[in-house]
Amino acid sequence: MKSKNTKKIKSDKTVRVWDVDNNKQIQSFKGHTDFVWSVKYGSNELLNTILSGSQDNIVCLWDIRSGEQIQVFNGHTNIVWSVEYSPFVIKSSSDNSNVICFGSADNTIHFWDIRSNKNEL
Template identity: 80%
Template sequence: MNTILSGSVDKSVRLWDIRSGQQIQMFNGHTNRVWSVEYSPFVIKNSICNSNVICSGSRDNTIRFWDIRSNKNELYMIKGDEKEDFGIICLKFISLKKKEKTKNVTYDLNLCYGSNNGPIRIWG
């Protein structure tokens, strides 16, 4: 993958081609500055793979998920805690191994996010 993500005070999320330095796509939907962006992995049969989904966290107190194959509106949105978060400043996907009774190992994928007021929350 030769791309990089950026978030901006202009409320946009942008996908860039590293080699050419050119913008590939721009995603709009946030209502305030975008503080964090992250590629969203997913789990298939006990392994973590890359996907075509990215997510962004904003001062507007939302996390939005986007499909980089299309320039449509967001796929999904999570709203932060209205009283306590005051904006989403960082995002991180973590994978936790989980053993089942059959001794198979599965993974739970969780999204952790940090808020402007300090709390760290886990979603997933």
Template identity: 80%
Template sequence: MNTILSGSFDKSVRLWDIRSGEQIQVFNGHIDQVFAVEYSPFVIKNSIGNSNVICSGSFDNTIRFWDIRSNKNELYIIKGSDEEDNGILCLKFIVLKKKDNAKNITYDLNMCYGSVKGPIRICG
């Protein structure tokens, strides 16, 4: 993949071509500064084939998921706690290994995010 993501104080998320330096796509929808951007491990199937998903975290206290092929609408929004988070500063997808009682090992995909007020949250 020869792309990079950026989040901005202008409330946008942008996808760039590394080789040319040209902007490929802009994603608008946040209502405050975007501090965190991440390629997600999710792929969605649509009428034009498979499409990658990116996500962004903002001071507006939301994490938004976007289809790279379309910036018309967000795919999904997670809202942080107004009292306990007060804005999203960072996010990361991680795989956690767990064992059940029979000692079987499974892997769970989780999204972790950090907030303005300090807590780290794990969604999975």
């Protein structure tokens, strides 16, 4: 028997940063087209960034200071459940690379080099 009190869950498809002391929204990031399931703050060189993973199968990298979307990472064929900044830094002769990884309901984990925008790791 179906309950009469079932509510459809709605999503505004945004990532929001809040000042918890003042209970005020500081920043809002719009760009996903479906539920946002995971969010992660950056650290070290990526301190002013946020990663977000969504039911729209994409991962977005955001600049906290400007509120702008820096990069979009495609490649998954299902919901992105988790996003993470990797603690690994790949050193090359020209530059260091920052790596992010994300896991999806398509049973894959992708590793990306943010600086070169390559999924070759």
